[in-house]
Amino acid sequence: xxxxxxxxxxxxxxxxxxxxxxxxxxxxxxxxxxxxxxxxxxxxxxxxxxxxxxxxxxxxxxxxxxxxxxxxxxxxxxxxxxxxxxxxxxxxxxxxxxxxxxxxxxxxxxxxxxxxxxxxxxxxxxxxxxxxxxxxxxxxxxxxxxxxxxxxxxxxxxxxxxxxxxxxxxxxxxxxxxxxxxxxxxxxxxxxxxxxxxxxxxxxxxxxxxxxxxxxxxxxxxxxxxxxxxxxxxxxxxxxxxxxxxxxxxxxxxxxxxxxxxxxxxxxxxxxxxxxxxxxxxxxxxxxxxxxxxxxxxxxxxxxxxxxxxxxxxxxxxxxxxxxxxxxxxxxxxxxxxxxxxxxxxxxxxxxxxxxxxxxxxxxxxxxxxxxxxxxxxxxxxxxxxxxxxxxxxxxxxxxxxxxxxxxxxxxxxxxxxxxxxxxxxxxxxxxxxxxxxxxxxxxxxxxxxxxxxxxxxxxxxxxxxxxxxxxxxxxxxxxxxxxxxxxxxxxxxx
Numbered sequence: 001x002x003x004x005x006x007x008x009x010x011x012x013x014x015x016x017x018x019x020x021x022x023x024x025x026x027x028x029x030x031x032x033x034x035x036x037x038x039x040x041x042x043x044x045x046x047x048x049x050x051x052x053x054x055x056x057x058x059x060x061x062x063x064x065x066x067x068x069x070x071x072x073x074x075x076x077x078x079x080x081x082x083x084x085x086x087x088x089x090x091x092x093x094x095x096x097x098x099x100x101x102x103x104x105x106x107x108x109x110x111x112x113x114x115x116x117x118x119x120x121x122x123x124x125x126x127x128x129x130x131x132x133x134x135x136x137x138x139x140x141x142x143x144x145x146x147x148x149x150x151x152x153x154x155x156x157x158x159x160x161x162x163x164x165x166x167x168x169x170x171x172x173x174x175x176x177x178x179x180x181x182x183x184x185x186x187x188x189x190x191x192x193x194x195x196x197x198x199x200x201x202x203x204x205x206x207x208x209x210x211x212x213x214x215x216x217x218x219x220x221x222x223x224x225x226x227x228x229x230x231x232x233x234x235x236x237x238x239x240x241x242x243x244x245x246x247x248x249x250x251x252x253x254x255x256x257x258x259x260x261x262x263x264x265x266x267x268x269x270x271x272x273x274x275x276x277x278x279x280x281x282x283x284x285x286x287x288x289x290x291x292x293x294x295x296x297x298x299x300x301x302x303x304x305x306x307x308x309x310x311x312x313x314x315x316x317x318x319x320x321x322x323x324x325x326x327x328x329x330x331x332x333x334x335x336x337x338x339x340x341x342x343x344x345x346x347x348x349x350x351x352x353x354x355x356x357x358x359x360x361x362x363x364x365x366x367x368x369x370x371x372x373x374x375x376x377x378x379x380x381x382x383x384x385x386x387x388x389x390x391x392x393x394x395x396x397x398x399x400x401x402x403x404x405x406x407x408x409x410x411x412x413x414x415x416x417x418x419x420x421x422x423x424x425x426x427x428x429x430x431x432x433x434x435x436x437x438x439x440x441x442x443x444x445x446x447x448x449x450x451x452x453x454x455x456x457x458x459x460x461x462x463x464x465x466x467x468x469x470x471x472x473x474x475x476x477x478x479x480x481x482x483x484x485x486x487x488x489x490x491x492x493x494x495x
Contacts, residue, residue, distance in 0.1 A: 003410075003487035005424065008036055008403055011333045014281040017470060018441065020406035022278070024470070028399035030325050031332040032303040035481035038429075039325070039336045039399045042384050044392030046082030050075060053385040055100025058347040059109050061124035066347040066378055068391070069109060069121075071100035076111060076119060076129050079349060079391065089129045092116050097293055099245060103141045103206070105148055105173040112150065114139040120174065134176030136166055140245065142204035144211030144231075145224040147188075148173040151201035151213060162200030165213055165222075166191040167231075188230045194220060195235060202242035205250050212255060212268055214242035221268050237271045240264060244292030246342070249299050249306045256306055256328060258283070258295065263326070274326070279333045283324050287311070291318035298343035298382045300394075304329040307382060307394070309343045319387060336399065339387055346383025346393065398429075398478035404436075405485060407445070407470040414467070415439075415492035420459040421451075421471050422486040429479030437466030445470065465492045 010031075012022030029036045051072040058068050068079035069087075073094045077084040093115040094100065100113045104123065111119045111129065114137055119129035138150035147167040154160040157179070169175035169187035177184040179191050194201070199216025210223040219237040224230070240259045242248060248257035256265045256274070262284065263275030275283070287295075288311040295310045304327050309320040320343075323336035382394040410416035421433045435448040445468075451460035471485060 007484040017407040025404035026334040027402040029401040041396035043396030044390035049389040057102030059104045163194040217241040244295040246296040249297040296342040341385040343384040348379045400476040417465040420488040424483040427480030429475040433460035434472040
């Protein structure tokens with residue numbers, strides 16, 4: 001008999017296999033346009049940084065040209081075509097556990113790494129970074145209203161205060177008057193000491209009316225009110241904070257983030273869990289807790305996807321090697337693998353034909369076709385650095401996707417023989433189906449032989465008898481859409 005078509009449902013990796021309402025694995029794929037689609041590898045080109053990338057940012061000048069900045073332990077760079085220009089103001093001291101964070105305020109790009117005075121540069125002018133005089137050493141930076149915010153600061157008056165934030169003069173990111181002075185009051189520049197019981201500042205988000213300051217176990221909302229108060233501060237969440245300094249993505253006023261106990265989203269007023277019974281347990285048991293600063297994110301606006309890159313327990317040195325990917329419109333998760341130094345939300349650079357010659361003299365060997373937006377400049381792309389410190393984007397070759405169905409009791413407590421499985425996959429990918437079976441819930445499922453799809457019938461033929469069945473669909477070589485499967489099976493008695 002034939003089963004009805006079973007659509008590939010959402011990933012529910014945290015639930016038991018038996019009668020799981022979703023998939024137990026959706027790996028090396030993404031959910032977009034109503035179906036599972038391929039996940040692509042990180043494709044890089046051009047020169048490498050001198051050392052591991054510890055932060056990157058894509059800005060735009062007044063003419064709309066994209067400039068990408070990046071930092072390693074000792075240098076700050078700007079991307080020029082396929083090469084990197086050293087724009088350092090001396091030799092920096094970014095520790096291995098630290099990082100660079102960047103923000104653009106009008107024509108200025110500001111960078112912080114905590115080990116040095118914050119740096120700034122006029123975007124696109126070809127000069128070097130310079131000290132942001134008067135600003136405190138800080139780990140974090142954000143733009144809230146007309147102010148530059150610094151968080152987890154170190155200054156001559158207070159020393160290092162992990163739960164302190166400070167902000168610039170209104171409308172001038174280069175003006176940092178002495179806190180408490182008449183000058184500071186006139187320019188609405190001040191500081192805020194947050195509740196230290198909630199831990200250090202982990203990150204801050206941007207906003208025209210309000211911004212969020214994440215601590216380890218709390219979230220604070222800073223709303224501009226003017227007057228002597230300047231900002232109204234509300235710790236609207238006192239139990240959930242941020243796992244690591246890059247473990248979040250901001251989409252408008254919505255922030256999607258990883259906390260110590262799972263994934264959440266917030267609009268600055270309420271916090272909603274989004275990973276429960278799906279990926280929270282999977283990721284938290286897999287992530288290497290020693291390296292929270294190595295978790296990073298990037299946003300694929302075209303496909304409504306957020307990529308979280310993290311080091312797994314298999315990564316002994318903290319190199320990120322795993323992905324968990326969230327479609328924020330469809331509210332669906334998938335997982336993947338990619339070794340990289342970090343991911344970030346990038347923009348494509350404009351390339352001339354001469355620039356393309358620097359990448360490859362063969363059109364066939366370019367990492368994307370000539371009509372790809374990565375060559376035209378300014379398009380939002382999923383950026384990243386590989387482990388050789390090279391810049392690229394997730395537009396390389398399609399990875400081998402794996403989709404595991406839930407475990408089915410086809411004969412309602414009896415034995416069933418699966419004769420074949422028809423995978424419903426659009427496109428040219430090479431598809432195999434591997435059966436996993438067991439007779440007792442206390443037993444471990446056993447994998448059978450991978451069956452190829454018959455080119456005439458579209459069925460992966462097999463003959464597997466058991467009480468409980470689930471199927472692994474593996475798709476290599478790229479495909480268009482993975483839709484579902486259909487069983488062919490027969491009763492096989494009670495024993």
